[in-house]
Amino acid sequence: MxxxxxxxxxxxxxxxxxxxxxxxxxxxxxxxxxxxxxxxxxxxxxxxxxxxxxxxxxxxxxxxxxxxxxxxxxxxxxxxxxxxxxxxGPPKSITPDQIAAMAREHEIHLLSQDELIRERGLGLNLAVEIDLAEEDERPHDGLGMTDDDLDVYRLGIADLDQNVRAQSAKMRAGEAISSFVNRAVEQRGMTLHPEDPAWRQLEHAFIKAQRSAFSGILARLEGDEVPTPARPSEPKGETLTASLTLWAGAGGAGARKPQPSSVAEATRAVRRFVELHGDLRITAISKVQARAFRDALVKLPKALPVRLGRLPLPELLKQDLSKYPRRNAQTVNKTLALLSGILARAERDGFFEELPAWSNPFHVGFDVAPAEREPYEPFSTAELQRLFSSPVFAKGERPLGGRGEAAFWFPLIGLFSGARRTEIAQLKIGDVRAGEGGIWYLDITNEGADQNLKTVSSARSVPVHKELIRLGLLDVVAARAKTQPQTAPLWPEFAAPIDPKVKAWTKWFGRYLGIHAVDHSAKTFHSFRHTFKRACREAGLSEEVHNALTGHSGGGVGRRYGRERRADGTLDCGISLPRLQAEIDKVSYRDLKLLIDKS
Known part of the structure; x- marks a missing residue:
């Protein structure tokens, strides 16, 4: 490491x-x-x-x-x-209402603590401690205060009361009051300029609140009933888990919805946040809480054994996690972005209208080093040669983790089409078909119930490269079509749900790649996409053409002009299949020798 x-x-x-x-x-x-x-x-x-x-x-x-x-x-x-x-610049000063609320909360806290102390007692009984032998001593019962408790506590409160009265007379806060103010400001995620008059206003308000609290406590010690004021009511609005449900539902038919994998990740993120802070109202979530969650995520490894993964976040953080691979900043930022998206949807729905100065608390991601932002690199010819000379391709081996023919075909399709792993895995039998002029193509779409695409521009038609035809991809499709309907998965091992199976396959491929070709974090299955893009440029394909092949959205709004509807009702990408076929067949890897054993 x-x-x-x-x-x-x-x-x-x-x-x-x-x-x-x-x-x-x-x-x-x-x-x-x-x-x-x-x-x-x-x-x-x-x-x-x-x-x-x-x-x-x-x-x-x-x-x-x-x-x-x-x-x-x-x-x-x-x-x-x-x-x-x-x-x-220096943050705007807090409002008088905020100052009053913070001081009120301080008074309520002091009165609440007094109730707890007098209810449990201090356990003092000087007569027993002086007169009785050690074996006759009895532990305090915790049921209220003794006479000695009351005398000592009354003296302590009277002394504190005199101290705060002196501060009030001098209009100067002592260290204790200043520390209470600092803590209250920090808990609310505020940053005040050192010269901001709000500091003195807060200190004076806290002095008054403390005087009021001590007056109430002294009255209680004389037997008067002085109730503790009720805390302010909870903020209105949806909870974070309820907002997650609204975000995931995303409206009726035709509305753009989050990918199932994104919903699953967001659900895990919300669960972890709730474990740390509780299921808060979204209007009450602060940047302080978001930063605390972010800093907790930093301490978590990227993968955990099941027994640890089931622990609540506070318990998990107490474990020794040093032996597990660490989570990187990009992963943490992705989690924060999902939570930010949930709140952004709630903002569009009007849940923050009563908070005109609201800003999304989950905008606290890390600045990622430029070298880490685009970690993937294309494969070199030598690395490709080692991979395609390995047992799966040269000896016809089919490891269990490779899920049958997926071990063989996924890398080859990625190399000659630039398709993403999920796009390949979710292909149906009918998604490999002949179109205009008898040209075979991959219909990469999200039309099926269990099919999803990363972006709108990802929907496309990619002609089957001549090398894939030579290697027998169309034979695989024909064999499946003899026994299965057109809507059946092309790869038997990738029936719905697809996402967990793709993740498991990706882990297998990463290990296989590391053993047989290259062990580097920048070289993964996604590197086939980078390799294909580079090969497109080397072959002289225009950016418009290779973006159409890979589903990238470059080219501006004009790229969507000129699209024609095919006989089956689908739209092309604005470039005819014959043109795309001619262009993709120019893509080659001249120094790569594919000695394939398909048996």
Whole structure:
């Protein structure tokens, strides 16, 4: 396993080194700069640091890689805050209503804590402790306060009350009040400028709230009934799980719906969020909670044994997960994007109309390094030669994980059509058919109940390459058509539901590829698509043509002009089948020798 990013060994110990992005590194920091982000700025020069460096306090690599995850999450959080501050300037001050609500919540908290303390008691009984032998001591029963409890507690509250009265008289908050204010601001995900008058307004409001609470507690200690005020009612609106259902349903016939695989992933993401925070009303979800969820995802591996995968997220985070491969930033961002999409749909439906300043809390994804954004690379000729000289192709072997003929045909179809793995897996017998001029083509569509496409432009007709015909693909189709209807799956092992079977097959192919051809994270089944695109350019195909073959949406709105409806009712892509046939047959891999055993 390669060394983890941002971990460096120096003088025998490991340290965290995190480069700041170019928009910050070395640039002057606006003054005054918020204290909460002061760690990003060199106090001597007044400029942003070029990198964050922190000791991980260990000489063990595995320990360093566990510890660094929290530092990575914290660094991304700080950089997100700094970029937002530079982009938007100092946040607008909070409203008087917000200040009143926060102070009221503080008073309710103090009165609630008082109820708990007096209900359970402190367990003091000085007479028993002085007069009785050790063997006669009796534990406190926890049923209210003793006389000694009451005396000590009354003295403590009176002292606190005098202290807060002095703060009120001086109009200056003490350390305790300031810490309560800081915590309340942080919990709500707010960032106030150090000079914002709201700080003093909040401190004064909290002093008044604390005085009111202590007055009520002292009255209670004299036997008066002082009820704890009710907490503010829950925000109105749908819960996150209810919003997931609305998003997945997506309307009636003809409405564009999320892919089943996306719905499944979003369902898992919502389940994990609910495990961490509860099934919150969507209007109550804050960026603080979204960041906490994001930082929890960072700590999870990309795959887990079933027994661990079933644990709730808080319990799972307590386990030692260091031996499992780590989840990358792109995966975390994908999960956040799904949750963001659920809330974006709710916003279109009007659930946030009463919150005019609402912004999507799940827009807290990581900035992914440019080198990681497009990880796939085309196969080299040598890698293709090793693959197609391996046992599946040269000896006719059919491993169990390869699901029969899929092990043989999926890579070949990918190489000579650029089709995605799911597009190949979901083909029906009738999706390989002859069209204009007797030209055989793959009808890549989402017309079937269990067929889905990545984008609208993915629907297309791809002529069967002459090399696939030579290798016998049409014979496979004809053999299946003799015993099965046209709507049956072309590949028997890929009956619905397809998604889990495609994922399992992909894992098998990744292992097979690593053993026989190339073991590199940038080389996967999707590399066939990149390989085909490169071969199209090498063969001189225009971008318009090879986009039509691969289902890419380049070319603007004009690309959809000129489409004709075929005899079977389907639309072409604006380029005739004969032209596409002539163009795709130009694609070749000149130095690749396919010595295929189809037996």
């Amino acid at each position: 390669g060394r983890m990013k941002f971990v460096q060994r120096r003088a025998g110990r490991y340290e965290f080194r995190f480069p700041l992005p170019d928009v910050l590194a070395g640039k002057p920091a606006p003054q005054p700069w918020p204290d909460s982000m002061a760690v990003l700025v060199n106090a001597r020069t007044g400029r942003f640091k070029t990198e964050l460096i922190r000791s991980l306090q260990t000489t063990e690599r595995k320990s360093a890689e566990r510890k660094v995850l929290a530092h990575i999450a914290d660094a991304h959080r700080l950089i997100d805050q700094a970029q937002r501050y530079l982009r938007e």
